[in-house]
Amino acid sequence: MKALAVFPGPREVKLIEVDPPRLAEPDDVMLKMLDVGICGTDKEICSFEYGTPPPGDDHLVIGHEALAEVVEVGPAVEGLKSGDLVVPTVRRPCPDPKCRACVAGHQDFCSTGNFTERGIKEAHGYLTSLVVDRERYMVPVPPVLADFGVLTEPLTIAEKALMQVFWLMEHRPPWLSPDTPADRRGEGLSALVLGAGPVGLLGAMALAVAGFNTYVYSRELPPSPRTDLVATIGATYVSSQQRAFSDLRDEMGNIDLIYEAVGHSDFAVAALRVLGQNGIFILTGVPGMEAFVQSDPASLMRQLVLKNQVLLGTVNAGRDAFAAALEDLERFVQRWPETATALIGGRYPVDEAQDLIFGRSAGIKSVVSFRT
Numbered sequence: 001m002k003a004l005a006v007f008p009g010p011r012e013v014k015l016i017e018v019d020p021p022r023l024a025e026p027d028d029v030m031l032k033m034l035d036v037g038i039c040g041t042d043k044e045i046c047s048f049e050y051g052t053p054p055p056g057d058d059h060l061v062i063g064h065e066a067l068a069e070v071v072e073v074g075p076a077v078e079g080l081k082s083g084d085l086v087v088p089t090v091r092r093p094c095p096d097p098k099c100r101a102c103v104a105g106h107q108d109f110c111s112t113g114n115f116t117e118r119g120i121k122e123a124h125g126y127l128t129s130l131v132v133d134r135e136r137y138m139v140p141v142p143p144v145l146a147d148f149g150v151l152t153e154p155l156t157i158a159e160k161a162l163m164q165v166f167w168l169m170e171h172r173p174p175w176l177s178p179d180t181p182a183d184r185r186g187e188g189l190s191a192l193v194l195g196a197g198p199v200g201l202l203g204a205m206a207l208a209v210a211g212f213n214t215y216v217y218s219r220e221l222p223p224s225p226r227t228d229l230v231a232t233i234g235a236t237y238v239s240s241q242q243r244a245f246s247d248l249r250d251e252m253g254n255i256d257l258i259y260e261a262v263g264h265s266d267f268a269v270a271a272l273r274v275l276g277q278n279g280i281f282i283l284t285g286v287p288g289m290e291a292f293v294q295s296d297p298a299s300l301m302r303q304l305v306l307k308n309q310v311l312l313g314t315v316n317a318g319r320d321a322f323a324a325a326l327e328d329l330e331r332f333v334q335r336w337p338e339t340a341t342a343l344i345g346g347r348y349p350v351d352e353a354q355d356l357i358f359g360r361s362a363g364i365k366s367v368v369s370f371r372t
């Protein structure tokens, strides 16, 4: 069967032939891949910026955003059967018994850094026909999301952040009641999303569906498929080529939440200056090497302290965020069926995966499909 692999030694990316895997552990499941999303992480791995093969291998099969169908289960598998749809999580725990996060099943908060990640770090990924893994790392997907499940993993970035935001909001002003329905938790609050890539747009959808007055701020000029999508979810798109951050503050009032999905430090620091009273700033983008940014740490410190602000960095996601993402995806599909469809530009065979990684744009989220 085919797999898309990166060879960091000779710096090659190519389609290779690999043997089908076999069940090894009693709680293993065999997955037939249906859809695998391509994202910036894959592009960076294929540009040899990072990405580590499993020990002893000279290559890494990439792919970490997947929707799969269970086709075989080991004798100890209890909650899954052939035909079930699942999204496999990405990170696997470190072996250190003192790592409280991993011991608790929350390897997304691993404190040793010795975790592995399928398709990224020391474990092969999902850009291949068949994959075997333990049942505990699978998140079941309802059949109604058969066409959209591939969006789960990129949406978990926002969901993990929002779970923490709502926890914070329950414990500090505006004292969100834990009984508040999911679609009213952001009521009366405004949220600013930086960036209109898949992570930004999915984050905007999660914020809009939670009731936030949502703005998306990015470079591109409207109209475009991305800016149209922002309008269809009832959010407001603003181009940074037309309006400054200070204009946003004037228009939005107190900016309660900023969701950064660009990974550009200059832009993020400029945005931080308009974060409002008691505001929470979520950082999800990982900046590459950039020119030195001149900033004024004293005034930022003053602002963070005097306005009771929170800076929250977040990476990867646990099972709870995957489950929350699936719940939100169902809401998206119910509320904005055409928008959810528009997120996936098309499905392409694995032979074309390299084109998707190295340039050809295919809608907002590029998807490689193994469906036949």
Ligand SMILES: [Zn+2]
Pocket (backbone or CB within 6 Å): 038, 039, 040, 041, 042, 064, 065, 154
């Ligand atoms: Zn990704």
Ligand SMILES: [Zn+2]
Pocket (backbone or CB within 6 Å): 093, 094, 095, 096, 099, 101, 102, 103, 107, 109, 110, 111, 112, 113, 114, 115
């Ligand atoms: Zn750990």
